[in-house]
Amino acid sequence: MQTARLARPSALFAAASLLLAGCGDAGTSATTAAVSLDNCGRTVRVEAPPERAVSLNQGTTEIMLSLGLADRMAGTATWTDPVMKGLEKANAKVARIADNNPSFERVLDAEPDFVAASFVSTLGKGGVATRDQFEKLGVPTYVSPSDCAGKDNSGDGDGARTDPLTAETVYGEVRDLAAVFGVKERGEELVAELKARMAKATAGIDASDVTLLYWFANSESPYMAGCCGAPGVMTRALGAKNVFDDTHDEWPQINWETVADRDPDVLVIGDLTRRSQTAESAEKKIAFLESDPVTRNMTAVRHQRYVLLSGQAMNPTIRTIEGVERVAAGLREFGLVK
Structure with missing residues (x-):
């Protein structure tokens, strides 16, 4: 068993080299030209559009699926939610190598x-x-720029x-992956669609008097959003205020007494x-919120x-736009926007 493990890397290297060479010979110059990217502090060079890509997180998976790349994916992993609506058939074609x-x-x-x-941690020590x-x-x-640009991990x-994270960084990831796979036009179409959705969701909304709190997971020591990650994109887009915008930590764990003291208008x-954590589902x-003496x-x-x-909407992904849409709709429903 140990011998097989040691032999595997060299076999993979040979297979990958042959595959890249084959792709380079078969395609047109428009789709097989090598691509070099500056990505999270290193240069990534892809000699030809991938044919057996593996996405290790749901966020990158959903971008690839949205770009129509299911047939060039050999596997996905690390899921927090069902796949994004509209991508079910494409996702079913790709092997899930781990949840x-x-x-x-x-x-x-x-x-x-x-x-x-x-995430940097997925392709780092301990990942x-x-x-x-x-x-x-x-x-x-490749690592999503949203987890390294302007961020200390x-x-x-x-x-x-x-x-602060911006939607432009998310759009940049779409363009990067589209370039890697030789589908730049699809990338621009997806970015244009996301921008149009963002503009529609925020049109005429003024939530400057509204305070928000974002709770990701865990009821015992809850993870709440700090100022400047994906929830920050939503908050700024709507003109609202995050009650924990005084911390730059991505997801600090904050006790319920402090949460209750901040007393937000809306809980996201x-x-x-x-x-993997306590109180994962909204239910x-x-x-918990309605029964705990501190929070009720x-x-x-x-x-x-x-x-x-x-969960994906609360992470820096293309579904952060979905988050803007849903929070905006909620604030309108609650009668809290001007």
Whole structure:
């Protein structure tokens, strides 16, 4: 068994080299030209459009599926929610190699020629494997810029933002992946669609008097959004205020007494289907809020002002636009916008 493990990397390298060479010979110059990207502090060079890509997080998976790349994907992993609406058929064509982080060996079994992840930690120490481990085998890697641009991931938590995330960074990821796969036109179409949805959701809305709180997971030591990640994109787009905009940590764990003291007007709640934390689903979160003596008298709880979002909408992904739409719709429904 150990011998087989040691032999695998060299076999993968040979297969990947042959695949890249074959792709380069078969295609047209418009789709097979090498692509070089500056990505999270390193240069990524892809010699030809990938044919066996593996996406290690749902965020990168949904971008690839939205770009019509299901037939060029060898596997996906790490899911918090059902796939984005409209992508069900495409997603069904792609093997799910793990619901959470797969082992390095399991990814290699898929014989990838390109590996993408939404988070630095996924392709870092303690994650699936480091970027160097893949790249030593000739497999290019890509990490979502939204998890490294203006962000410090050196601590033990989910990192801290030195600069607020913007939707443009998310659009940049779409364009990067479209370039890698030789489908730039599709990338521009998807970006234009996302921008139009953002403009429609925020048209004529003024939530400057509204305070929000974003709860991702865990009822014992809850993860609440700081100022500047994906929830920050939503908050700024609507002109509202996050009650924890005084912290730059991505998802600080904050006690309920402090939460109750901030007393937000609206609670934006993660409705997750995974089972790695307590109170993952919105149903369990709301049951906790309405029964706990510390939280049940909060303004948002008393008025049942809840906006439910997928975990992906609360992460920096193309579904962050979905988050803007849903929060805007909720604020209108609650009569809180001008």
